[in-house]
Amino acid sequence: MPPTPGAPLFRVHAVTKVYRTGEVEVHALRGIDLDVFRGEFIVLLGASGSGKSTLLNILGGLDVPSAGEVYFGEQRLTDADETELTRYRREHVGFVFQFYNLIPSLTVRENVQLVTDIVPDPMPVDEALDLVALGSRRDHFPSQLSGGEQQRVAIARAIVKRPEVLLCDEPTGALDYQTGKLVLDVIARINQELGTTAIVITHNAAISGMADRVVVLADGRIQRVDVNAHKISPAELSW
Numbered sequence: 001m002p003p004t005p006g007a008p009l010f011r012v013h014a015v016t017k018v019y020r021t022g023e024v025e026v027h028a029l030r031g032i033d034l035d036v037f038r039g040e041f042i043v044l045l046g047a048s049g050s051g052k053s054t055l056l057n058i059l060g061g062l063d064v065p066s067a068g069e070v071y072f073g074e075q076r077l078t079d080a081d082e083t084e085l086t087r088y089r090r091e092h093v094g095f096v097f098q099f100y101n102l103i104p105s106l107t108v109r110e111n112v113q114l115v116t117d118i119v120p121d122p123m124p125v126d127e128a129l130d131l132v133a134l135g136s137r138r139d140h141f142p143s144q145l146s147g148g149e150q151q152r153v154a155i156a157r158a159i160v161k162r163p164e165v166l167l168c169d170e171p172t173g174a175l176d177y178q179t180g181k182l183v184l185d186v187i188a189r190i191n192q193e194l195g196t197t198a199i200v201i202t203h204n205a206a207i208s209g210m211a212d213r214v215v216v217l218a219d220g221r222i223q224r225v226d227v228n229a230h231k232i233s234p235a236e237l238s239w
């Protein structure tokens with residue numbers, strides 16, 4: 001889906017983040033300006049330590065900037081207190097991390113169902129599992145699944161709340177080449193079929209081809225933003 005014109009889903013203005021540990025200051029973000037539009041697929045690229053996770057965590061309400069502003073629609077996240085941020089995360093954001101963090105003693109279905117108990121308008125659990133092509137494994141436990149399948153359960157858990165945005169931090173980092181492609185394909189399909197805005201961190205520049213825009217970070221700044229006139233599907237990517 002091409003970037004939708006209109007009001008951005010996220011507006012990030014002059015965001016900085018300084019981590020202070022004792023005497024040491026780390027400038028993780030040094031002035032980020034970025035609009036993210038509804039339905040966009042954004043890839044965040046950059047060397048280790050360039051600030052990708054810090055930016056993603058700020059967008060997801062897991063962290064707050066040292067200065068600057070972040071709006072989610074009309075909501076000013078930078079003013080939100082912990083209760084409001086918890087609610088924002090719970091209702092609007094789906095997170096996918098490198099490690100799947102599934103609960104080993106619960107089945108696939110139960111792992112996803114946990115979320116549906118605490119959000120206002122979930123989709124049926126089976127619908128979420130069908131979207132990641134795991135309907136037939138719903139009664140299995142995480143230990144009975146491959147890494148890629150476990151990541152697809154984690155994606156089902158992230159999307160079952162019908163989030164406006166899916167934030168993925170190195171979702172294929174622990175997976176082999178073919179499995180990684182399958183997981184990317186699931187994220188691309190959710191972006192296209194549900195219109196969920198997707199922001200995906202990767203070290204792998206080859207993944208860029210599947211994005212609407214590629215935001216390249218270097219040393220806490222946006223070095224450049226590349227727009228893909230023609231996106232390619234994960235199946236066509238090679239690295």
Ligand SMILES: Nc1ncnc2c1ncn2[C@@H]1O[C@H](COP(=O)(O)OP(=O)(O)OP(=O)(O)O)[C@@H](O)[C@H]1O
Pocket residue numbers: 019020021026027028046047048049050051052053054055
């Ligand atoms: N909680 C923290 N306390 C102190 N410094 C931190 C903290 N979190 C991140 N940093 C520092 O901020 C900088 C940016 O980190 P960040 O994790 O955002 O980078 P990244 O681009 O996601 O890196 P990677 O690709 O290795 O995950 C790094 O120098 C990191 O060491």
